[in-house]
Amino acid sequence: MQTPAPVDYAKATSVADALAKLQEHGEEARVIAGGHSLLPMMKLRLARPDALIDLNDIPELTGIRIEGTEIVVGAMTRHREILESAILAEHYPIFREAERLIADPIVRNRGTIGGSMCQADPSADLSAVGSALKGSAVVVGPGGTRTVPLREFHQGPYETVVGPGEILTEVRYPIRPGAGSAYEKVERRAGDWGVATSGVYVVVSGGVVTDCGIGLAAVGAEHYCSPEGEAALVGKEPTEENLAAAAAATAESCSPNADQRGPADYKKHLANELTLRALRRAARASQGA
Amino acid sequence: MQVTITVNGVEHTRDVEPRMLLVHFIRDELLMRGTHWGCDTSNCGACTLWVDDEPVKSCTMLAVMADGKSITTVEGLAKGGELDPVQQGFMECHGLQCGYCTPGMMMCARALLDRNPHPTEEEIREGISGNICRCTGYKNIVAAIQWAADNPAAAQSEVTA
Ligand SMILES: Cc1cc2nc3c(=O)[nH]c(=O)nc-3n(C[C@H](O)[C@H](O)[C@H](O)COP(=O)(O)OP(=O)(O)OC[C@H]3O[C@@H](n4cnc5c(N)ncnc54)[C@H](O)[C@@H]3O)c2cc1C
Numbered sequence: 096m097q098t099p100a101p102v103d104y105a106k107a108t109s110v111a112d113a114l115a116k117l118q119e120h121g122e123e124a125r126v127i128a129g130g131h132s133l134l135p136m137m138k139l140r141l142a143r144p145d146a147l148i149d150l151n152d153i154p155e156l157t158g159i160r161i162e163g164t165e166i167v168v169g170a171m172t173r174h175r176e177i178l179e180s181a182i183l184a185e186h187y188p189i190f191r192e193a194e195r196l197i198a199d200p201i202v203r204n205r206g207t208i209g210g211s212m213c214q215a216d217p218s219a220d221l222s223a224v225g226s227a228l229k230g231s232a233v234v235v236g237p238g239g240t241r242t243v244p245l246r247e248f249h250q251g252p253y254e255t256v257v258g259p260g261e262i263l264t265e266v267r268y269p270i271r272p273g274a275g276s277a278y279e280k281v282e283r284r285a286g287d288w289g290v291a292t293s294g295v296y297v298v299v300s301g302g303v304v305t306d307c308g309i310g311l312a313a314v315g316a317e318h319y320c321s322p323e324g325e326a327a328l329v330g331k332e333p334t335e336e337n338l339a340a341a342a343a344a345t346a347e348s349c350s351p352n353a354d355q356r357g358p359a360d361y362k363k364h365l366a367n368e369l370t371l372r373a374l375r376r377a378a379r380a381s382q383g384a
Numbered sequence: 385m386q387v388t389i390t391v392n393g394v395e396h397t398r399d400v401e402p403r404m405l406l407v408h409f410i411r412d413e414l415l416m417r418g419t420h421w422g423c424d425t426s427n428c429g430a431c432t433l434w435v436d437d438e439p440v441k442s443c444t445m446l447a448v449m450a451d452g453k454s455i456t457t458v459e460g461l462a463k464g465g466e467l468d469p470v471q472q473g474f475m476e477c478h479g480l481q482c483g484y485c486t487p488g489m490m491m492c493a494r495a496l497l498d499r500n501p502h503p504t505e506e507e508i509r510e511g512i513s514g515n516i517c518r519c520t521g522y523k524n525i526v527a528a529i530q531w532a533a534d535n536p537a538a539a540q541s542e543v544t545a
């Protein structure tokens with residue numbers, strides 16, 4: 096039987112309350128969101144916080160809304176809400192396509208975007224989506240509020256810029272009129288983490304790609320993105336040849352590790368092929384096809 | 385820590401350690417053994433119950449996190465001595481062998497049909513994709529859920545009653 100080690104617990108009722116409770120319980124306190132990464136780690140003693148501050152009853156942390164030229168997603172928004180969001184479906188189908196393949200419907204009822212971003216698992220799908228879309232994270236702490244580009248949010252596997260005593264409150268994505276987006280993932284079985292994934296957006300205007308973003312998970316891409324792949328495509332026509340060159344540059348830029356999900360060369364091959372498929376679909380969508 | 389949790393309409397107050405998992409609260413504190421406990425790693429879905437009408441893997445939630453919430457377990461599916469159509473479907477279609485996965489399957493099936501009364505086979509398979517069955521090969525489980533979708537009579541008499 097796996098049970099977490101003894102731990103204190105307190106429910107926070109607002110962001111301010113959560114920050115105060117984190118202070119009160121000291122350095123070894125952790126916030127708990129859906130608990131679907133943290134509790135399994137606590138069972139295995141991979142994490143052993145002294146206290147858990149529960150964010151589940153903070154209404155201000157949930158919901159998806161448009162603010163000016165950005166889509167704002169509260170940190171406690173569940174995978175399920177992201178999957179079903181009309182706002183996200185309209186502007187960025189990449190979310191729906193990624194969410195359909197994240198875990199399973201039961202896990203998606205609990206797991207949150209904030210937990211997923213802060214867990215910083217190298218295979219986290221929403222981290223790849225966030226980096227592809229060049230979004231930003233809003234982090235609140237005793238010292239105030241700061242906004243961090245998602246491409247600087249992750250410091251390495253399981254590491255983010257969120258310090259002890261701080262919490263991530265929302266994730267923001269710029270709206271790009273005319274953008275097409277898509278997500279591709281290969282998994283060993285339904286509900287599993289990806290062997291490799293790629294998510295992109297593409298803006299085609301006047302017959303050329305004027306803007307694009309390429310995000311990757313599970314293939315050792317630094318900050319879950321490939322600026323090299325993007326640079327290979329911007330300013331070019333979205334021909335099959337140019338898309339293939341960008342996909343190849345993307346695969347070249349990442350360094351996957353061999354593990355139980357497959358050898359490194361296979362994952363590199365997938366990074367290439369999945370990026371190409373995503374680019375094709377996103378470019379077509381941007382051209383209204 | 386004191387918690388008050390409503391399970392199948394009945395309020396229960398207990399003093400629990402914060403580290404106690406919800407599945408153990410249900411099985412070992414309330415002695416309700418319908419909710420099964422399988423992999424313990426958030427993968428198999430045998431422990432699925434509803435928290436405020438949403439299926440949740442109860443091995444991956446603390447009992448203290450359910451304080452003040454309303455929970456439905458497989459024991460809460462039958463109403464007034466009448467089996468839920470999902471339960472009836474599992475009988476009609478031989479939807480179980482050892483029965484280990486069955487409570488979780490049923491809780492996901494009922495939640496699916498409540499949102500989508502006429503699912504396709506693919507939607508049913510997607511709906512139970514968080515539940516692992518080591519016996520049946522899933523075919524009869526899918527048939528059982530389809531049966532329930534095609535025979536909502538028991539549920540309908542509930543609504544009109
Ligand atoms: C069976 C299974 C399959 C899965 N498959 C996939 C998959 O295919 N793809 C995928 O991307 N994910 C997958 N996941 C992970 C899932 O998305 C998790 O829910 C998610 O990674 C963590 O979210 P959570 O809300 O449960 O976070 P928690 O477990 O509550 O927290 C995770 C970490 O983040 C911290 N944290 C949480 N919220 C905040 C916040 N607002 N501010 C600061 N720190 C915070 C916590 O302290 C903790 O350290 C899977 C999980 C399971 C159990």
Ligand code: FES
Pocket residue numbers: 420421422423424425426427428429430431432441442443444
């Ligand atoms: S026991 Fe909870 S998912 Fe297997």
Ligand code: FES
Pocket residue numbers: 479480481482483484485486516517518519520
């Ligand atoms: S009937 Fe045995 S696990 Fe499903």
